[in-house]
Amino acid sequence: MTLRIDPAALDHIRRHGEESYPKEGAGFLLGRDHDGDRVAVRALPQANRAPEASQSRRYEIGPEDVMATENEAEKAGLEVLGIYHSHPDHPPIPSATDLETALPWYSYVITSIDRGRANQSRSWRLSEDRRELFEEDLDVAPPGSLEN
Amino acid sequence: MTKIRLPTPLRPYAEGRVEVEVEGASVGAALEELTRQYPGLRPHLYADGGGLRAYVNVFRNEDDVRTLQGEATPLRDADRLLIVPSIAGGAGSATRPVDYSALRTNQALIISLVILGFVTDQPWIAAAVGVVMLLGSLLGRPGFILVYRGLRAAGLVRPDPVRDHAQPHVFAQGFGGAVLGVAWLSLVAGTPTLGWALAWVVVGLAALNLFGGFCVGCAMYYWFHRLRIPGFRVPPPPGAIPGRRPPAEA
Numbered sequence: 402m403t404l405r406i407d408p409a410a411l412d413h414i415r416r417h418g419e420e421s422y423p424k425e426g427a428g429f430l431l432g433r434d435h436d437g438d439r440v441a442v443r444a445l446p447q448a449n450r451a452p453e454a455s456q457s458r459r460y461e462i463g464p465e466d467v468m469a470t471e472n473e474a475e476k477a478g479l480e481v482l483g484i485y486h487s488h489p490d491h492p493p494i495p496s497a498t499d500l501e502t503a504l505p506w507y508s509y510v511i512t513s514i515d516r517g518r519a520n521q522s523r524s525w526r527l528s529e530d531r532r533e534l535f536e537e538d539l540d541v542a543p544p545g546s547l548e549n
Numbered sequence: 550m551t552k553i554r555l556p557t558p559l560r561p562y563a564e565g566r567v568e569v570e571v572e573g574a575s576v577g578a579a580l581e582e583l584t585r586q587y588p589g590l591r592p593h594l595y596a597d598g599g600g601l602r603a604y605v606n607v608f609r610n611e612d613d614v615r616t617l618q619g620e621a622t623p624l625r626d627a628d629r630l631l632i633v634p635s636i637a638g639g640a641g642s643a644t645r646p647v648d649y650s651a652l653r654t655n656q657a658l659i660i661s662l663v664i665l666g667f668v669t670d671q672p673w674i675a676a677a678v679g680v681v682m683l684l685g686s687l688l689g690r691p692g693f694i695l696v697y698r699g700l701r702a703a704g705l706v707r708p709d710p711v712r713d714h715a716q717p718h719v720f721a722q723g724f725g726g727a728v729l730g731v732a733w734l735s736l737v738a739g740t741p742t743l744g745w746a747l748a749w750v751v752v753g754l755a756a757l758n759l760f761g762g763f764c765v766g767c768a769m770y771y772w773f774h775r776l777r778i779p780g781f782r783v784p785p786p787p788g789a790i791p792g793r794r795p796p797a798e799a
Contacts, residue, residue, distance in 0.1 A: 425639050425640070427636070427638075451637070451639070455639075458639050458640055459637070459638070459639035459640075460636075460637065460638060460639050461635065461636065461637045462635065462636035462637070463635055464606040464608075464613075464633040464634070464635045467556065467633050467634055467635065467636060468631070468633050471556065471557065480557055481557045484636055484638075486638060486639065488639070488640040489640070491640035495638075496638070496639065496640050497714070497782070497783050497784070498637070498638050498639055498640075499638040499639070501782075502603075502604055502636075502637040502638050503638070504556075504558040504559075504593070504604075504634050504636075505558050505559070505561075505562070505593055506557070506558035506559075506560075506561055507557075507558045509638070531592060531593075532777060
């Protein structure tokens with residue numbers, strides 16, 4: 402499985418992570434799914450609704466935001482492909498919390514922000530038995546190669 | 550008939566449908582009918598112990614059913630149900646500070662009290678230690694935490710917080726407590742050799758942890774996790790050897 406991402410969208414995700422540092426920044430990935438191979442064309446930052454004190458280790462996006470984004474995606478002829486979030490000073494590997502709260506099908510793009518600078522981004526999906534988040538290929542599409 | 554709208558990630562489990570029509574006089578009945586039609590949805594809607602998953606929200610028209618009557622919320626024909634996830638995660642609570650000093654105090658007390666019981670031939674002491682360990686595990690903390698707090702208040706021990714998972718330590722202590730329980734049963738049943746041998750196993754494991762820095766019960770927890778035994782949900786922290794103290798985070 403592969404997630405191809407528009408370079409501007411990836412840049413947006415990484416900047417959001419840096420701006421949110423030392424807190425976690427999260428949002429949605431919009432694009433199209435072709436039998437599991439995905440093309441993400443847009444990143445949609447969301448407010449972190451986790452309690453203020455825990456925002457450096459946790460993010461939450463409320464159901465109202467999910468609903469609004471689904472409607473927005475539908476209008477744009479896109480799908481909500483997944484969620485991105487940052488791990489401040491922590492590797493871009495899913496945590497037990499990430500696994501516990503993961504939804505099936507979504508791509509989870511995690512970017513590590515080391516001392517305020519975006520480092521590695523990796524993408525993960527929940528296995529069918531819900532026991533692990535397995536890695537999928539994250540490819541950056543050449544600029545202009547993805548129709549929007 | 551009630552229309553249930555599914556969020557994108559659940560549609561693949563319902564033949565790609567955005568909306569499914571079901572019969573049902575209540576929210577619970579409608580969801581039951583939905584998962585009967587599409588059994589693949591069940592594990593993603595319900596937690597292992599039954600009940601909706603914490604991050605699954607069900608709205609009747611505009612209202613979260615948790616603010617109404619939950620799954621008993623009645624439905625009329627014109628009502629529409631929306632299943633909407635809330636999204637959460639983060640690096641954070643994968644590990645939390647675990648006070649290794651409290652664990653070591655616990656191990657030292659287990660070792661000395663069980664040996665005291667053996668030397669004075671008082672099986673009840675070993676039994677009492679087992680009860681304290683089991684109670685501690687039920688509460689998710691070291692059994693002798695109050696003794697530790699007293700020693701800390703007196704300045705005799707200092708905290709040693711390590712980012713780690715608490716569950717394997719809780720399991721290890723519960724396992725030790727259960728072995729002491731069996732030891733006590735053997736002792737009162739008139740098989741003192743077996744009983745004290747089991748008690749010494751607990752002493753040995755606690756000593757291995759206290760002096761050797763290896764928690765056998767924790768390693769067992771992670772092995773059970775690897776064998777995919779239900780209830781052992783947490784993998785070792787990144788870079789950690791199962792049973793050993795995890796490396797400090799960067």
